Amino acid sequence: MKKLVYLFVATLFLTAFSLDAKAQCNADSYSNDCIPKLSGGFNFLKSYKIDGVGGSKKKVEYSYVFTKGTQYMINICSEGESTDGIVVSLYDSKRQKVGTSEYQGQKLTAIAYPCNNTGIYYITYTFSESSKYCGGSALGFKR
Amino acid sequence: MKKLIFGILAISFACSSGDKPADEQAFLDELDSMKIEGPAISEEVISDIIQSIPSPLEISVLLKESGTKYNSAILNTPDNTSKYNSNYSKALNLGIFGTDLGYTNIYQQNQDGLDYMASIKELADGLNIGQFFDIETIGKLATNSKNLDSLLLITTQNFNSINHYLQEQNRSNLSVLLLTGGWLEAIHVTCQVSSQDPDNKELQEKIGEQKIILENIVLLVSFYKETDSNMKALMDDLLKLQTAFDAIEITTTYKESTMEVIDGVMVIKDNSESHVNITTENVEEIKSLTEAIRKKVIS
Numbered sequence: 001m002k003k004l005v006y007l008f009v010a011t012l013f014l015t016a017f018s019l020d021a022k023a024q025c026n027a028d029s030y031s032n033d034c035i036p037k038l039s040g041g042f043n044f045l046k047s048y049k050i051d052g053v054g055g056s057k058k059k060v061e062y063s064y065v066f067t068k069g070t071q072y073m074i075n076i077c078s079e080g081e082s083t084d085g086i087v088v089s090l091y092d093s094k095r096q097k098v099g100t101s102e103y104q105g106q107k108l109t110a111i112a113y114p115c116n117n118t119g120i121y122y123i124t125y126t127f128s129e130s131s132k133y134c135g136g137s138a139l140g141f142k143r
Numbered sequence: 144m145k146k147l148i149f150g151i152l153a154i155s156f157a158c159s160s161g162d163k164p165a166d167e168q169a170f171l172d173e174l175d176s177m178k179i180e181g182p183a184i185s186e187e188v189i190s191d192i193i194q195s196i197p198s199p200l201e202i203s204v205l206l207k208e209s210g211t212k213y214n215s216a217i218l219n220t221p222d223n224t225s226k227y228n229s230n231y232s233k234a235l236n237l238g239i240f241g242t243d244l245g246y247t248n249i250y251q252q253n254q255d256g257l258d259y260m261a262s263i264k265e266l267a268d269g270l271n272i273g274q275f276f277d278i279e280t281i282g283k284l285a286t287n288s289k290n291l292d293s294l295l296l297i298t299t300q301n302f303n304s305i306n307h308y309l310q311e312q313n314r315s316n317l318s319v320l321l322l323t324g325g326w327l328e329a330i331h332v333t334c335q336v337s338s339q340d341p342d343n344k345e346l347q348e349k350i351g352e353q354k355i356i357l358e359n360i361v362l363l364v365s366f367y368k369e370t371d372s373n374m375k376a377l378m379d380d381l382l383k384l385q386t387a388f389d390a391i392e393i394t395t396t397y398k399e400s401t402m403e404v405i406d407g408v409m410v411i412k413d414n415s416e417s418h419v420n421i422t423t424e425n426v427e428e429i430k431s432l433t434e435a436i437r438k439k440v441i442s
Contacts, residue, residue, distance in 0.1 A: 035296070044296050045198050046303065063195040065356055068417055069345065070201060073408070090411065098400050099411035108409045116413040117395055118352040120195060120359075141201055143208050 025051045030136030034077040037110075042073045042140030050076070050086055050125045052133025060125045066115040070141050074123060075110035076101065078135035083107045085130030088137065091122040102128070184366050189315045192363055193306060196322050196356060199242040199329035200299065203249040205349060206336055213250040217335045218243040219328065219441045221262040226442070230270060231373040234317040235440050237266040238324025241302055246332060248294055253285040256294075260285075267305070270317060275304045316371065319363045323377070324440065326353075326360055331437050334430035341423050350426055351419035354388040361385055380436045387428045392420040 027049035035044050050060050066072055078084035087107055089100040098121070101108045107128070127133050219239050227236045240263045247256040260281055267273040281297060284290040302321075309318040330353050337346040361381050367374035398414035 035300075043200065043204070043292075044299055045200075046194065063191065065195055065197045065359070067197060067201060067352055068348070069205070092415075094397075096397070098413065099402050099409060101409050103402070103404055103409055108404065108407060110407070111409040111411060112405075113411045114413060117415045117417040118393070118419075119355060119395075119417070141198075141204075143204050 024054065025132070025134035027051045027134060027136050030077045030134070031138060032136070034075050034136050034138035037075050037077065038073055038138055038140035040073075041142045042071075043142060044138060044140050046139045048123070048125075048137040048139070050078075050135040050137055052127050052130065055127070055130070055133045057133070058126065062123045063120055064123060064139065065119065066113070066117075066121045068115055068118045070143060071112060071114040073110055073112045073140045073142075074137060076125070076135055076137050077109075079132060081109075083109055084132055084135060085128045086135045087126050087128055089124045089126065091124060092117070093119040093121070095122070186310060186313060186315055189319070189363065189366060190310045192359055193310070193315070193318055193322060196326065196359060198245075198299065199325045200245040200249070200295065202329045202333055202349065203242075203246045205345070206246075206332070207249050209343060209345060211336050211340070213247075213252055214335075215247075215252070215255055217332055218246065221258040223441055224262040224265055227266060227269075229373075230317065231320065231371075232440070233266045233269050234320035235324035235327075235377075237263060237270070238321040238326070239328040239437075239441065240266065241298075241321070242325045242328035242332070244298060245295075248291065248298065251288050251291060253288070256285050257282060272305050272308060275301050275308065277301070316367050316374070319367070320374075323360055323364060323381075326356060327433065327437055327440065330429070331433050334426060334433055337426050338430055341426075347421050347423070347426055348419040350429060351388075351391045351393065351421035353429075354391050354393065357381065357385055357388055377436075380439070384429065384432045384436065387425070387432055390425055390428075394418050394420070 031047035031049055035047060038044055046062075046064065048060075048062050051057070052060065074088050074090070076083045076086050076088055078086055083101070085107060087100060087102045088111060090098040090111065090113060092098050099111055099113065101111050123139070125135075125137065219236065221240070223236070227233045240259050244256055244259040244263060247253075247259060260276070260278055264273055264276050264278050267276055277297070281294065284294040284297065306318050306321070309315060309321075330350065333346060333350055337343060337350060340346065361378065364374055364378045364381060368378050395415060395417040400414055401412045402409055403412070404410070
């Protein structure tokens with residue numbers, strides 16, 4: 001009987017732990033925070049979740065077809081006003097780096113990209129001295 | 144001890160069933176019954192490709208900013224809504240109406256927009272995804288032209304939520320159809336406008352660039368060709384369209400980009416350039432093939 005009790009208790013703890021682990025990164029909330037921060041006439045296109053799963057995931061990547069003649073903005077939101085060490089980098093279809101939000105040791109909250117070259121681009125989020133490995137991002141466009 | 148066990152059992156039961164009331168479970172069961180046999184490719188890969196397809200709104204903005212006048216005659220009419228009875232036609236035309244709604248919104252044709260919204264709601268309800276359209280809020284926003292940004296935002300969010308939901312529910316086939324319909328309408332509208340304004344090279348280039356997007360759409364549809372005869376027929380049509388795009392050449396000159404910080408934002412200067420080699424004849428061929436596919440879809 002005792003074994004049965006231990007089994008139930010262990011199951012409960014594991015369930016609670018797994019629920020807690022999932023709840024640790026509320027990336028949706030950060031993504032939503034980022035949408036109104038797309039200022040300067042940018043129209044919202046997509047929101048992205050950035051969940052580094054407590055540091056076990058080194059990068060989070062999405063792709064999007066950017067088109068020539070359109071300007072895009074990608075911003076980052078995390079706890080408070082900082083990016084919590086989250087860096088966004090943009091790579092073209094040949095995986096050549098086009099730009100990044102990290103500049104002279106600073107981690108900027110947004111990058112803007114006036115596109116001259118239609119094609120698929122990779123939007124890559126990495127973590128540098130991040131404490132929570134959790135954030136959100138929004139992509140906007142304007143002509 | 145028995146009390147303790149019963150207590151633990153009760154808590155375990157509450158934890159496992161508390162977030163799924165009976166009506167929600169019934170709703171999920173209903174969705175399960177609508178699933179088709181899945182493709183061999185993983186849902187994650189499909190989701191990644193779906194995410195990469197650009198919004199048709201980008202083309203509507205281009206049309207407006209190039210000085211093109213609003214023309215409701217080139218859109219699908221909301222009167223057709225009752226014709227769409229299968230999930231296949233509902234999903235495709237939901238995408239088509241989504242693009243039409245974006246177009247009317249950009250041109251601030253609010254009454255037309257409300258008609259499209261009603262059609263969208265009806266089709267979405269038919270696919271059990273109507274809960275994502277807050278028609279009351281959208282209706283209020285549409286009454287004032289100052290609300291354009293909010294209107295565009297909320298409709299984009301609604302469609303994004305639908306796509307996420309469908310993918311979570313393993314109903315990506317519908318998401319693919321929605322996206323294909325949206326793209327088909329966008330290229331149809333662009334071809335119609337370009338045909339009336341053949342000197343507009345930017346529009347022609349925009350049509351030529353669709354070659355890249357069509358490749359991804361064909362790939363997405365191909366995942367379902369073995370399990371869904373409608374998708375197989377759609378793919379065959381899209382492959383014919385792809386043949387017309389084969390004649391278009393996109394050349395790129397790569398140069399390293401440069402960056403500067405302006406007002407706390409990293410602004411990237413793209414020093415690469417691409418050129419789309421497309422003729423008026425190419426546009427006419429694409430227009431004709433697009434019209435044929437669209438006619439099958441909206442009729």
